Amino acid sequence: MYYIGIDLGGTNIAVGLVDEEGKIIHKDSVPTLNEREYPEIIKDMAMLSLKVIEDSGVSLKEVKSIGIGSPGTPNSEEGILVYANNLKFRNVPMRAEMQKYVDLPVYLDNDANVAALAESVAGACKGAKHSVTITLGTGVGTGVVIDGKVYSGFNNAAAEMGHMVIVVDGEQCTCGRKGCWEAYASATALIRQTKKAAVANPDSLINKLVDGDLSKINAKVPFDAARQGDRVGLQIVEEYMKYLAEGLANVINIFQPEIIAIGGGISKEGEYLLAPLRKLVSERIYTVEGVPQTRIVAAQLGNDAGIVGAAMLGKMF
Template sequence: MFIGVDLGGTNIAVGIVDETSKLRYQKSKLTRNERKPEEIIKDITDLITEVIKDFGIINEEIEAIGIGIPGLADPKTGDVIECVNLNWRKVPLKKPIEKALGIPVFIDNDATLAGLAEYEAGAMKNKKSGVFMTLGTGIGGGIIIDGKIYTGANGVGSEIGHMIVGENDYDCNCGRNGCLETFASSIALINYTKKLMNEENSETIMTEKLNGDINNLDGKIIFHAAIRGDELANKAVDRLVKYLAIGIMNITSIIDPEVFVLGGGISKAGTFLVDKVRAEVLKNKYFKTLPVGNIVLAKLSNEAGIIGAAMLGKHNV
């Protein structure tokens, strides 16, 4: 058995996962990220202990603990390098939990581990290589090559949201201009749609859902309008698709994976999104006679974080 911990800015989720990647039991609690790291780490340790006890096993039956964090981790030391959502910087995470529980602990980025989950039990299963792209507030990535996680020498190899794909009219939170997530994340989609609504006089059915306040706009409203044929909404979605396709082709030119898996909130647009992205990628591929990795939707949804973290433990013991 393995323990998976999905540490987020809002919730800490802990689960028991078996050898076949099946989530057997889980429990969660609020992160309360205004607290000191030591307090949150104690909560993680206590919650792991509760889950083991509730499931009716003992620590010795757990082979490893994996933890996914919404930031950068040093896979060698198990320290959190930086985690903006938690206001953590250079925080030891592996050592205090190992000391408290006597179980090996492994740390990595949460999007990377969601990719590992899709490799073990989801849309990448039975593939040798794949790239998971989580399209949410930002864009995260999980790269699997020959069945192994790839994060590079310094743990930033899967930060695909920060590849430069163009010049934008605002800078990314990382301080640079033109990052993929400033074109193809949910925030980017909302910002650009607001811009179009403010600058253009064309009618849009999106106003029906806003109750007079443009700040009520969200990705669901935009995609729902686009599916219904709204011109302005489709203009915004097509821009997102254009830059997402550029990102996919950039990755293809370096890794050439068998499959691209789209997850996160934007992926809830389903086949409408996938069909558009596939068409844009095929239109712009540079080796015209060669195939490009298949573009599919993620399968595991909210369970991916826990399963991927647990499988990190499995891959390391």
């Protein structure tokens, strides 16, 4: 059997046909045009799903379900997207609307949970009973897989470790709290720190790397500067890693997953990020000699995680 996975983003709708092993057979995408009303957007999702199935040469009977990964807070039981800020969706009946066009079971979960499921089925966490996937991007997205299933609490809103406070009364977070992990460990936070340091140290390599235009600073810049031995770059990266490690150690003390996979743009730094991070984390976790420890690895599926994980929602149920 096959599964349709839909990665509903603020910019694009990506749809893929996925096999039992989580491998994408064929995929396609269209722009979301997110200023539109939801019935139009969902119609496009359904039409693209049908097109992907047809283009794959697979019959509709061989497709078991459609899974949707979206930003925001789903009500997975009812198939309703309760709230998604960047789509301006509020209580949108995703399942009912999709089923106007395609007679298949429709599953729904948020993008971070779906990414975690993807890494668990077909990526870095394959074979692990319990795993956590952390995406370092605009925010810190986190998803937890327990016994092969996404864990999302009694109300589908769980696993928001990005909004775990690690510094009481610390940096302002977009969620309204102060000191959330996300306010220190997201790419946004790293860019903010880098800009601050560039202003304070106008002769640092950071300023040269962006030709003095601080608006060009992205999350790669401080790592590039650090790799070239720039003192300011090194300081920024060291500080960033410390807060990242504090949150990761919390995640380990709380979940003790077999594997934590780190994804998102910053994870492209690879071992330059992960090797020192593992050391910082191992110094922090609550551990006992002889007890096996969580492995921290890079996520493997990149942008495909949305499609694969959404598709695998159908296999999970």
